[in-house]
Amino acid sequence: MGSASKQSNKPGGKAAGDRRARIAELRAAEQRRDRRNKIIASVVVGVLVIGAIATGTWIVMDANKDKKAKEAAASAPIDGVQTFGDLSRNHVKEKVTYPQTPPVGGDHNAVWLDCMGHVYDQPVENERAVHSLEHGAVWVTYNDKATPDDIKALSDKVQATPYSLMSPYPDEKGTITLSAWSTQLVVDSASDPRVNAFFTKYVQGQQTQEPGASCTMGSM
Incomplete structure (x- = not known):
């Protein structure tokens, strides 16, 4: 009977090991996804920041250009005045x-x-x-x-x-x-x-x- 008892425990031990391996595999996959998502998010944030900086720079440059144009127009003589x-x-x-x-x-x-x-x-x-x-x-x-x-x-x-x-x-x-x-x-x-x-x-x-x-x- 002792021999029969040992044989009945072997399948259960194998199944438990398989579950642990599967859980470990899923966790590793999840960690890989998390790392990938963080990298993607960082890239997106970086692109947005660069875009915001570029847009802000363009707005400032455009505003300065418009200001200079208005100053030039304001100082230019007008015929007939x-x-x-x-x-x-x-x-x-x-x-x-x-x-x-x-x-x-x-x-x-x-x-x-x-x-x-x-x-x-x-x-x-x-x-x-x-x-x-x-x-x-x-x-x-x-x-x-x-x-x-x-x-x-x-x-x-x-x-x-x-x-x-x-x-x-x-x-x-x-x-x-x-x-x-x-x-x-x-x-x-x-x-x-x-x-x-x-x-x-x-x-x-x-x-x-x-x-x-x-x-x-x-x-x-």
């Missing part, structure tokens, strides 16, 4: 007779016009518009020679540009007039490339008498 020297800046309550039409500066009302991309469909007060120019706004005006397409294009431009305003000005001689403090340009069409150049150079440009002053709410 007139300047009028130093102008008075007193606050007055009465109407002012200005030498330019539309005016580009001088004494003005203490209350400015909202000029954060505001498009007015009626003529505005000179004295309040001049105050907006003092704050660095560009004022776009036009007479009845301007076409509907001109008016639409200029309206879109103004509405997209803080520190600008637009209004009809029936008495002006030029079809379209762009005014900044002590600065003015007359053009025949909204498609004239000098329009964009004027905005680039004079919206909150060097001519601004009160840089950063409010262009909303229109009161001191």
Whole structure:
């Protein structure tokens, strides 16, 4: 019987050994997968980091390029622009007779016009518009020679540009007039490339008498 007992234990011992070997094999395979996944994850992270660095570098370079382009445009002369020297800046309550039409500066009302991309469909007060120019706004005006397409294009431009305003000005001689403090340009069409150049150079440009002053709410 002792011999029979030994023979019955042999298959069980072999099966247990096989299970241990199989478990060890599965664990080894799992460890290999873990190592492989970690390597893949590291590579992916590395690629993402390199990509982020490259993207960030490109953004910085592009921003610097755009800044330099704007600085170059702001310093470049614009053909046809007139300047009028130093102008008075007193606050007055009465109407002012200005030498330019539309005016580009001088004494003005203490209350400015909202000029954060505001498009007015009626003529505005000179004295309040001049105050907006003092704050660095560009004022776009036009007479009845301007076409509907001109008016639409200029309206879109103004509405997209803080520190600008637009209004009809029936008495002006030029079809379209762009005014900044002590600065003015007359053009025949909204498609004239000098329009964009004027905005680039004079919206909150060097001519601004009160840089950063409010262009909303229109009161001191």
